[in-house]
Amino acid sequence: MNKDNISNINSTINSKKETKEQKTHSKEKNQKNPKQDPKKSKRKLLLIDQIKYLSSNGITIRQYIDNNPFPKRPFELKGSEEFLDYVKFNNFEMVNQALDITIAFLYQYDYYKQTAFHWAAKLGYEKMLEMFLNFSRRCNVYDKKMRTPLYLAAMNNQKRCVELLLNRGGNPFLCDKEGKKPEDVTTNTDIKILLQTTTEKPFNEIYKEDNNGKNSKNTNKVKKYTVI
Numbered sequence: 001m002n003k004d005n006i007s008n009i010n011s012t013i014n015s016k017k018e019t020k021e022q023k024t025h026s027k028e029k030n031q032k033n034p035k036q037d038p039k040k041s042k043r044k045l046l047l048i049d050q051i052k053y054l055s056s057n058g059i060t061i062r063q064y065i066d067n068n069p070f071p072k073r074p075f076e077l078k079g080s081e082e083f084l085d086y087v088k089f090n091n092f093e094m095v096n097q098a099l100d101i102t103i104a105f106l107y108q109y110d111y112y113k114q115t116a117f118h119w120a121a122k123l124g125y126e127k128m129l130e131m132f133l134n135f136s137r138r139c140n141v142y143d144k145k146m147r148t149p150l151y152l153a154a155m156n157n158q159k160r161c162v163e164l165l166l167n168r169g170g171n172p173f174l175c176d177k178e179g180k181k182p183e184d185v186t187t188n189t190d191i192k193i194l195l196q197t198t199t200e201k202p203f204n205e206i207y208k209e210d211n212n213g214k215n216s217k218n219t220n221k222v223k224k225y226t227v228i
Contacts, residue, residue: 069103069104069107070107071107071108071109074108074109074110074111074113075108075109075110076108077102077104077105077108079098079105080105080108081110083095083098083105083108083116084108084110084116084119086098087116087119087120087125087128088119088123090123090125090128092127092128092131095116095128095131096131099131099135103135103136106132106135106136106138107136107138109143112143112144112145113142113143113144114143114144115138115141115143115149116132117129117132117133117138117139117141117149118141118143118147118148118149118152120132120149120161121149121150121152121153121158121161121165122149122152122153122155122156122158123156123158124153124156124158124160124161125161126158126160126161126164129149129161129164129165130164133164133165133168137168137169139165139168139169139170139171140169140170140171140174142174145176145177146174146175146176146177147176148170148171148174148182149161149165149170150162150165150166150170150171150172150174150182151174151176151181151182151185153165153182154172154182154183154185154186154188154191154195155182155185155186157186157187157188157191159188159190159191159194162182162186162191162194162195163194166194166195166198172195172198181195182195183195183196
């Protein structure tokens with residue numbers, strides 16, 4: 001066997017060895033940094049958002065599975081029409097009795113998709129609204145025109161309700177169907193300043209404070225918002 005043949009054999013062996021090492025290195029690299037499936041990541045984020053939403057409404061996953069409290073049509077729960085009438089007339093005693101039976105009344109809505117939170121906020125029933133928020137934080141739920149309780153409170157110049165909702169996580173940056181924010185529809189200068197000076201605050205921080213009872217004891221200091 002001449003030298004050229006030996007050289008060619010050695011070259012082939014070395015080439016195969018290098019290719020094998022490259023494949024091994026590439027496999028180890030992929031194991032260390034596995035590619036994330038975009039669909040899995042999206043589902044994970046969606047699941048986290050849903051869990052946060054349930055937590056903000058005071059509902060456990062088990063309660064949601066056993067009995068989903070979120071309605072699919074107006075006045076779905078028996079007695080909900082009477083309940084919203086009690087709210088409209090500021091009948092605190094009857095509202096409290098109804099919520100002792102079930103807090104599912106808070107998730108019911110009328111033909112304009114307005115909940116008890118919307119009505120208490122726009123009518124300026126601060127005490128009643130605070131009671132609702134102690135059960136569930138539905139500050140950012142939309143009605144048919146995509147107006148939140150905070151939006152309606154601002155539109156009707158209900159300053160104390162605006163402060164309360166901001167303290168409990170109301171989002172002043174959500175727009176209605178026409179693209180207007182709460183600050184665009186209020187005529188009260190103090191409310192406009194409150195809404196303009198509110199900035200973002202992490203969900204967990206607000207939820208922790210709310211559970212510890214700090215927010216409900218101090219409605220004069222405006223906290224920052226979170227989207228729910």
